[in-house]
Amino acid sequence: xxxxxxxxxxxxxxxLVVGGGHIAARKIxxxxxxxxxxxxxxxxxCKPLIxxxxxxxxxxxxxxxxxxxxxxxxxxxxxxxxxxxxxQIYQDATNRYLLVNVIDDKPLCSFIFPSIINRTPxxxxxxxxxxxxxxARLLREKMEALLxxxxxxxxxxxxxWRDKVKxxxxxxxxxxxxxxxxxxxxxxxxxAVGKLEEAKRTLNHQLSNINISRGEIILVGVGPGNSGLLTxxxxxxxxxxxxxxYDYLVSDEILNLGRRDADRICVGKRAHDHSITQEEINNMLxxxxxxxxxxxxxxxxxxxxxxxxxxxxxxxxxxxIPFQVVxxxxxxxxxxxxxxxxxxxxxYAQSVLFMTGHCHSNGIVPDWETLVHPYQTxxxxxxxxxxxxxxxxxxxxxxxxxTPVAVISRGTRKDQNVLIGTLRNLPELALYAAAPTLFIIGxxxxxxxHLAWYQATE
Numbered sequence: 001x002x003x004x005x006x007x008x009x010x011x012x013x014x015x016l017v018v019g020g021g022h023i024a025a026r027k028i029x030x031x032x033x034x035x036x037x038x039x040x041x042x043x044x045x046c047k048p049l050i051x052x053x054x055x056x057x058x059x060x061x062x063x064x065x066x067x068x069x070x071x072x073x074x075x076x077x078x079x080x081x082x083x084x085x086x087x088q089i090y091q092d093a094t095n096r097y098l099l100v101n102v103i104d105d106k107p108l109c110s111f112i113f114p115s116i117i118n119r120t121p122x123x124x125x126x127x128x129x130x131x132x133x134x135x136a137r138l139l140r141e142k143m144e145a146l147l148x149x150x151x152x153x154x155x156x157x158x159x160x161w162r163d164k165v166k167x168x169x170x171x172x173x174x175x176x177x178x179x180x181x182x183x184x185x186x187x188x189x190x191x192a193v194g195k196l197e198e199a200k201r202t203l204n205h206q207l208s209n210i211n212i213s214r215g216e217i218i219l220v221g222v223g224p225g226n227s228g229l230l231t232x233x234x235x236x237x238x239x240x241x242x243x244x245x246y247d248y249l250v251s252d253e254i255l256n257l258g259r260r261d262a263d264r265i266c267v268g269k270r271a272h273d274h275s276i277t278q279e280e281i282n283n284m285l286x287x288x289x290x291x292x293x294x295x296x297x298x299x300x301x302x303x304x305x306x307x308x309x310x311x312x313x314x315x316x317x318x319x320x321i322p323f324q325v326v327x328x329x330x331x332x333x334x335x336x337x338x339x340x341x342x343x344x345x346x347x348y349a350q351s352v353l354f355m356t357g358h359c360h361s362n363g364i365v366p367d368w369e370t371l372v373h374p375y376q377t378x379x380x381x382x383x384x385x386x387x388x389x390x391x392x393x394x395x396x397x398x399x400x401x402x403t404p405v406a407v408i409s410r411g412t413r414k415d416q417n418v419l420i421g422t423l424r425n426l427p428e429l430a431l432y433a434a435a436p437t438l439f440i441i442g443x444x445x446x447x448x449x450h451l452a453w454y455q456a457t458e
Contacts, residue, residue, distance in 0.1 A: 002129040005125060010034040023079050023103055024079035028058060029048075032052070039073070040061060065088075074099075076089065078100065115139070124143065157199070165179070184294075190322075215295065218241075221300075221329070225300070245297045245298065246265075246266060247269065247298070247299065305330040336411075348446070349442050353371065357387070372399040377442035380441070411436075
């Protein structure tokens with residue numbers, strides 16, 4: 001281990017920074033966030049530092065460096081473009097047993113700045129020991145995506161509750177068990193959505209009823225299939241799931257991002273093949289949650305856009321099960337973007353209308369008159385079964401038979417395919433499209449040949 005990681009309390013401690021440029025400003029901003037009393041030595045200051053001195057956040061001590069400035073300081077940072085001066089500052093500070101950092105000069109550093117993830121009071125520092133700072137930054141970015149923003153607030157509340165928990169549980173392992181349940185359960189979910197008072201009540205409840213587990217249901221929209229379109233919140237929730245319920249629209253690459261030891265249950269339905277009914281899915285969600293499990297229901301696209309997510313959440317609400325919803329990129333937005341087809345365009349379409357080709361069995365008939373406006377883009381989900389009737393009805397009610405159409409198959413995925421034609425031959429195009437498919441009808445389809453950018457790769 002080349003460096004020993006330390007977290008230093010800099011509150012109200014003097015730190016000397018020699019240099020007044022933008023590099024120095026970045027370090028000074030970090031130091032002031034940690035509460036340090038920064039003293040600057042520089043011939044001139046960049047604009048951000050001038051502002052900071054005017055606001056009394058830092059002190060402009062002198063224009064020129066002198067060894068006496070090292071008296072009664074805690075840390076020293078050299079950020080000048082004069083290598084000889086930087087070397088002198090390093091030697092002077094080292095002779096006085098002061099920690100010193102010369103920016104971008106590893107041999108002249110007795111301490112280095114790590115790449116930081118700030119979830120105060122949770123602080124995570126990543127370092128490559130000065131060998132590859134860009135790699136450290138990339139690692140930080142990946143970890144940032146996994147760590148929710150409410151971690152800091154959870155830690156603050158945990159600190160407030162430490163004495164209560166110690167009083168309730170004398171054995172350390174019991175205390176760990178309590179906090180394990182809190183940080184991965186309902187308390188964490190409530191903190192994530194800002195329900196602070198409810199979260200505190202949950203801790204109270206768990207403190208009094210440690211053996212009583214409360215489950216929850218979380219609907220997560222995972223997008224059209226490409227894992228890059230999964231939201232950060234969706235990924236975080238999947239990592240905490242006890243059970244993952246998924247359907248056929250959830251791609252393997254997304255499913256593999258879930259918690260490894262979570263139970264996985266496929267509740268998929270296909271046209272003419274409803275091996276499990278919606279009512280059975282609703283009952284399964286409620287039953288699993290009542291067993292104290294965090295049930296994450298993965299749904300392709302967005303749960304509330306032709307995904308029957310509303311029905312599943314209604315079942316949770318009626319059963320008194322805590323629930324939340326994580327929106328997703330719906331297929332109409334993801335697939336068309338990857339196909340280079342803007343849904344609206346000033347020259348071609350002033351509105352867009354979404355519809356499903358798979359209607360409720362109660363016989364509700366689409367209002368075809370509203371679907372045939374020439375300057376409107378029509379997006380049809382799940383239209384393959386009724387594609388012949390859709391094409392015929394649109395033409396019958398006034399849509400031009402040569403209106404451009406696109407059939408997007410498996411949009412955003414590696415095997416995405418886009419077929420272009422006209423409304424008249426839409427049924428023939430649909431025959432060659434693998435599910436899931438999306439129909440786009442309107443003049444904006446003509447932009448595909450100019451704007452298509454996504455090249456699927458193996």
